[in-house]
Amino acid sequence: MIENLEYNTVREDLIIPEYGRHIQKMINYASTRETKEERNKLANAIISVMGNLQPHLRDVADFQHKLWDQLFIMSDFKLDADSPFEKPSKEILNAKPEPLSYPQNFPKYRFYGNNIKIMIDEAVKWDSGEMKDALVLTIANHMKKCFLNWNKDSVKDQVIFDHLYELSETNIDIRDSKEELLDSALLLRSRKKFSNKKFPKKNNKNRKRY
Secondary structure: OHHHOOOOOOOOOOOOHHHHHHHHHHHHHHHOOOOHHHHHHHHHHHHHHHHHHOHHHOOOOOHHHHHHHHHHHHOOOOOOOOOOOOOOOHHHHHOOOOOOOOOOOOHHHHHHOHHHHHHHHHHHHOOOOHHHHHHHHHHHHHHHHHHHHHOOOOOOHHHHHHHHHHHOOOOOOOOOOOOOOOOHHHHHHHHHHHHOOOOOOOOOOOOOOO
16 A cells, blocks of 8 residues: 555646646546547546536636636647637747837936836927927926936936937937026925825724724
């Protein structure tokens, strides 16, 4: 009896562990049957058992499709049985996803964030006038605030104007503007005001406990 004991260290790894080893053994057994009729019969029986293990998913759309996909995946795609759905592909399942490109067009100015770039692109589309000038000035002030979040010291307005010129692909040029942005000390003070905001502590001393 002791000689027939099995330990997890010598057992094969479970492909989908939540179904347990018994379901895995049933699928492995069904894959070895010689006739397709027997394999189909066993496959449908296993699907019923798998469904009973997850009764909370019976009303979910495509639940049966999911079970059949998992059946073939757990058989390592070796089970030759008829399915009411299209069989999953091992190549597609094991395919590596394409690497995601970083959405920032100007990685050296990451401290501005993508929203600033979106605002600048929108400002470029506006017709010249007081509204556009006000928008550009607002964007420049927000850029200065973002810059100070990254560099806590200070920044000259000319630096912000140069960055705005570059980020707008030379479409917005206020490098020779006489306008002045908000003072750095004011922006730093407002940031410190909100970052150091203290919230009153709850007093649970006299609270009843049950």
